[in-house]
Amino acid sequence: MEYNKIICGDCIDVMRSFSDESIDLVITSPPYNLRNSTSGNFKKGSNNGTNRKLNFVSNLVNGYDTYDDNLPHEVYVRWQRECLREMLRLIKPDGAIFYNHKWRVQSGLMQDRQDIVNGFPVRQIIIWRRAGGVNFNDGYFVPTYEVIYLICKPQFKLLPTMNRYGDVWTFTQELNNKHPAPFPVNLVKRIISSTAAEIILDPFIGSGTTAVAAVQLKRKYIGIEISETYCKMANERIEQVKNSFIYSTIVEV
Numbered sequence: 001m002e003y004n005k006i007i008c009g010d011c012i013d014v015m016r017s018f019s020d021e022s023i024d025l026v027i028t029s030p031p032y033n034l035r036n037s038t039s040g041n042f043k044k045g046s047n048n049g050t051n052r053k054l055n056f057v058s059n060l061v062n063g064y065d066t067y068d069d070n071l072p073h074e075v076y077v078r079w080q081r082e083c084l085r086e087m088l089r090l091i092k093p094d095g096a097i098f099y100n101h102k103w104r105v106q107s108g109l110m111q112d113r114q115d116i117v118n119g120f121p122v123r124q125i126i127i128w129r130r131a132g133g134v135n136f137n138d139g140y141f142v143p144t145y146e147v148i149y150l151i152c153k154p155q156f157k158l159l160p161t162m163n164r165y166g167d168v169w170t171f172t173q174e175l176n177n178k179h180p181a182p183f184p185v186n187l188v189k190r191i192i193s194s195t196a197a198e199i200i201l202d203p204f205i206g207s208g209t210t211a212v213a214a215v216q217l218k219r220k221y222i223g224i225e226i227s228e229t230y231c232k233m234a235n236e237r238i239e240q241v242k243n244s245f246i247y248s249t250i251v252e253v
């Protein structure tokens with residue numbers, strides 16, 4: 001297996017080509033299937049481009065570059081469970097998967113993502129509290145958090161003292177990134193630096209945030225992404241980070 005590269009392709013096909021127990025840590029945020037929402041309210045999130053927080057929502061309403069995020073719910077759940085099965089096969093006996101998702105209201109009722117994670121070894125749910133949220137529905141309070149499922153094999157352990165972060169993490173949504181749904185780099189860095197993982201996989205790597213954090217923390221990464229545009233974006237970001245390292249080393253010398 002070659003490390004430190006972004007593979008452009010379908011994540012299930014690519015993951016199937018990897019050997020069992022070859023990965024220490026998976027950190028990922030799949031498409032949330034947001035465009036199959038039962039409510040028109042999400043779509044009202046589009047705006048005239050002047051509000052950066054709302055741009056985040058309207059970008060998502062437009063979908064991703066090549067993937068339109070609009071599967072029938074049952075098909076989406078089957079797909080995500082297949083992705084999780086592959087991730088679980090790939091992690092070592094002390095490995096973990098940090099699987100980010102979002103709960104939402106559908107037809108007036110909360111849709112948590114239990115149907116996706118049911119039967120997988122979920123050890124903890126971390127709340128990722130964002131700086132704010134957007135909601136155009138007066139039937140419920142503005143949602144301000146996403147969840148990160150810690151799904152792990154029995155021998156997984158955090159590094160000593162890292163459990164001090166607790167299970168509610170506050171990170172501001174990344175706004176200076178052209179990808180519609182990027183992770184904050186610092187959130188990924190917190191996960192990686194809480195573990196001894198050497199080889200990190202993100203099967204939905206988008207703009208490459210997981211790789212950027214891995215490079216900054218001197219760990220190995222493998223990223224998979226279906227969109228060539230996002231693969232290019234990821235590779236450019238990774239190069240920038242590597243160059244800034246080389247530059248700081250030259251300056252230090």
Ligand SMILES: C[S@@+](CC[C@H](N)C(=O)[O-])C[C@H]1O[C@@H](n2cnc3c(N)ncnc32)[C@H](O)[C@@H]1O
Nearest residue numbers: 010011031067182183204205206207209225226
């Ligand atoms: C929520 S985004 C991930 C964003 C990423 N965490 C970041 O920081 O930029 C989900 C990504 O999955 C990609 N995607 C959708 N279907 C895919 C598939 N079958 N295989 C690989 N990537 C896929 C989308 O193009 C999108 O970039």
